[in-house]
Amino acid sequence: MKKGIAISCILVITVIDLFAQQAFKGHVEGPQGHLEFVSVFLPDLQRGTITDASGYFELKDLKAGKHRVEFSLIGYQREVVDVSLPLDAPLQVKMKQLDSSLDEVVVSGTLQEVSKLDSPVPIEVYKSTFFKANPTPSLFESLQNVNGVRPQINCNVCNTGDIHINGLEGPYTMVLIDGMPIVSGLSTVYGLTGIPQSLIDRIEVVKGPASTLYGSEAVGGLINVITKKTELAPAFSMDLMASSWGEINADLGLKTTFGKKIQSLTGGNVFWYDNPIDKNGDGFTDVTLQRRVSFFEKIQVNRPGNKVFSLAGRYLYEDRWGGQMLWSPEYRGGDEIYGESIYTSRWELFGTYELPGVENVNFQFSANGHGQNSVYGDTKYLADQKIAFGQLTWRKEMGVNQFLLGAAYRYTYYDDNTPATGGVGGENEPSKVHLPGAFVQDEITLSSQSKLLLGLRYDYNSVHGSIMTPRLNYKWSSLDKTTVFRLSGGNGFRVANVFTEDHAALTGARDVVFAEELAPEKSWNGNVNLVKKLYTSKGNYYSFDASGFYTYFTNRIVPDYETNPNQIIYSNLDGSAVSKGISLNVDAAFASGFQVMAGATLMDVTLEEEGQKVRQLLTERFSGVWTISYQVPSIDLKIDYTGNVYSPMRLPLLGELDDRPEYSPWYSLQNIQVSKNFGRWEVYGGVKNLLNFTPPANSIARAFDPFDRDVVFDDGGMVVPTPENPNALTFDPTYVYAPNQGIRGFLGVRFTILD
Template structure:
């Protein structure tokens, strides 16, 4: 009896082992574990997601031969044939495809640190993140980033700026590889024409960053990090076309000049020449555009791994919008209305690590922006040149990591408007601003899980005098960085720049008026950030990133659209302004290939003057974004569904008689895409943009039928007189805009890459 019982026990245990066992292993890149990688057993249609150290564990019901696949955005997919049971853990070594999302950030502290170790909250989006909704420019791609909204400021010329947490474009600083390139109006050009195949990642910091970056970094900054030439594909091409006739093409080429000089070349082109007027107002719904951009980056290998790289970019664009029968022969005339903009822009930037035993780095950037625009018969010609240099010294002493720096910015601006005329009015007087500054930062590692960052900056503006900007950041982590708390407080400032304030560059329908010499704005910001990562036993990853923010402004520069319908009046607010709210980002990843990223921001941006509090124009109270992706591992097919939603915004009306809605409706822009991979080199993708076919009201352009205001009666003070032909006292005005006029359209694209 005991013999049979023993035999039965052995058979039972053998069967149980065969039916229930665990496949364990690790996914690594180099020597580091790869977090958030999908490990999938194809034959069993089951898998898991790696934890923060790259480990995974999958329960398998039966022994046998299987194909196991490890994949992660930004890495080359790896497959291994195995036979279960295995005697040792399974190890996957992944190769970076294009830099990936390596969790290294520089924007928060001006030094390369792990995103988890950074005391400053930095959001990181890999170049692959934006492939879920391909667009002709990064400007448009940012519509899928929580709390960031590309704002179109003109229904006809379609120029715009970037809003971060409700603050307008002049408060957003744009950097390329850590160097300040653009702000304000030039934001749309700085984020246009960068081949997306050359982008490693985009870092977003929300809230003042003036302590490190100076003026303009009040609302936040966007840092576009281009690829290291050593990690970029040897050759890449990405092109797509839409049903509206838009064509976009990006090329990337990696090369070497000898063994120590590495080069990365990018060419980006966009072409759209198909006038469409679906809303029937007689004006083009989408600006026609021809754009070419050339990007070149060179990196030199130096002794002791010292850094030297330099990059340059040139962008030229010819864009126009207006009445459907407009041609270049009508440019600047008063018979057929058109807004035509010729833009020529160059940039150069780089970093040189000095040959010293100390860690000394010299960083530099320079750019020139020439704009020749006509808005009907209003001509606007402007040139702006900015040169920037910065020397930093980094030193670690015990638990302290010091950063000391000195910077200088030179700005030269000239145009054909009264803004740059002399006091006599008959001579030209370009705006010239010198802005030297010094800054210091100390990151104290209190314990292995706690750090404190203290910093301060002193700038001297040649027009406005000295400005001081301090900040403090505290970080505490628990449970191997799966729970992180960050507390931040700091000061930001912004010196008014004519080029960013002069909205003649946005529309010629209104005269720009400065009521006074604009004084620097000052803001104080506090922020609380909590990050939580959860790994379930079933192989599911959940990431939670929540923030609460509060910013208080003095000397706020506010555009007044409402006092006079023919003017935009600029002056410092005789009161205060606030931007406050909460935001939440959620990330989910299931082992079966389903991923979900979502975010929402609830905020209040308002102004208070003479005891009266008003809501800021063109600012939503609520916004949400999402991206849902599912990968069919066996077929190499992926589906992406992306979108955003915005609550009503207060819109600029042309007086009390204007019968258009004072607030925009709730609206949502949604997109869907299918991507099919053929091996490791080819991808075909296609889908539909703006699935709901949402567009603003057809009457968004006031008096579109009379763009030269020939049927408008004006009083002596410039105000509009109601008449039977114009009972609502309107003038031609395209600034009543809150969303693009472009409706639903399909698109089809092709990617090819040689690694």
């Protein structure tokens, strides 16, 4: 009897247990759709399976109750989900790619939308999220964490600057918006601010000459700012940030729809800093005071056959000043209290229209006007620049050849109150330059793993005549595209206008002297690039991007600060200039939540004339950058640690008696940020310049005598040493290599409505 009861109990327990066994079903997808071969594992039960071709999985006979489920796939961030069986419905899981740039679309290298991995031209892509790790109020400052790219402040007083790529100054870098050469000439110095960052989708960086496609100025490389497509932009976005120094920055973005065919993207930026600070005690503002307003509008029209038509415009107004702490607008242009006051008014218009028909023909156009009203002490600089640009391209695929033919025209009008536009007898003669050109490019698919790109451009400059610029690019990739090798070579040219590009030529501290009529600069460039991507079984991702570069210049235009401390002497270099070096970018993403982006560049930029070789001024030999991020998914918190480090640079001294160091010290600017999401809201804050590094207080020579009243000059204009001026110095703000702004806190908030 007892034995029968025991057997019955065992049978009942078994039946109950069988009924308690549950089936666990679900679906896994990534950014592009369902994911196959995803590992689904329950560690407490030691059970697992993989997803099928449609991203579905099923596990049978699981015990009811709470279980932890781990989802992993090489190249994707590991997901951990807690479930309670039985489920009311199949589980839906979304996995994030570890390498978001794996199949990034780029346009800067070939003027065509192609996968970054398929592009024969090495292009670095930085998404808008990259710049959020160290939020800044302008594009100029944002680029400080890009390897091989350095924002260079050119004046200790007004803080204007340019962007260096691989040691080459700002005028050698072309800055584009949506592929159009908007930022050039005067805006190389004054127009790199005010682009609403809420509207930026990504920034593409090409290092090395790109004159074959983009013409003059793209000698050192190009930076292409790609704005968001209207259909992908959020319905509304807002970003407000303030710092402990009193800086306030506001970015706004708004998407609107007119009917079924027209979409509009509107953006605005306001930056306000009106708090004079002099922490180094030299009597001058440490940071330029700025009031800046920028407005951006982009319209996209849906046309039959998905033909492209977009039109965009931007307006910028900025009032900035720096100088002695007692300066106010009534002293503008006078010789009582020194100040550098700059009013900038700038408009831009650009767009793309794809012609009707079967053939792929695009017309791209842009126009901009730049008005400059500046004073540097009692020296005035008034300038007006207008540029019109049009380009017609035709793409045709014929077998293994993909041809791109183009014709372009650029008209540049420039007028100012300097000798640059002074004619015979002192009459004003504005500069008017016509630059028609034509180019051809053939991208040849040699095999499924290799491509060859050949290009040639011809331009006719109405002042300097004919200019030819060829290029050659070769790319090989492994079958799985985890290894990519690129070899590039090309020619670049640049026609310089000193007064639109070099702030030092405009200040009242030195006289400008032209030793000769300046000829166009030319360069030859070679670049070797190797990319290697690694995925581990634990779900980690590593990318290594190494490059070697060499650029050889002839006719290099070099400002001579050293022959006469009271002059800047411009002439074409009677010799050669070389920029060469190596760089390495390392990206790593770990399933644990850590992400690392780090880079280093080692370079040598030299000038050689009459057998003597010297290092270029204000150029470091080594630079390093890093962005280290850690995400805590459970509380939606992110920590970002960013920074850069620079080796010593040779600085412009004012003569043999100048006792300031000839080289800057090693220095590093480091920042930390914590951000937290609350649905549509994101709150962020942190500290910039953690090490509180600033240049020495004597960076401005003779800051106490900005009008050189107590400086004695001889008949040749040279400074005479006196007991009051034993080092034979004059007032000079060009001894600058780093920002004067020390440690500061910041706090910001973002609000986004996606639809």
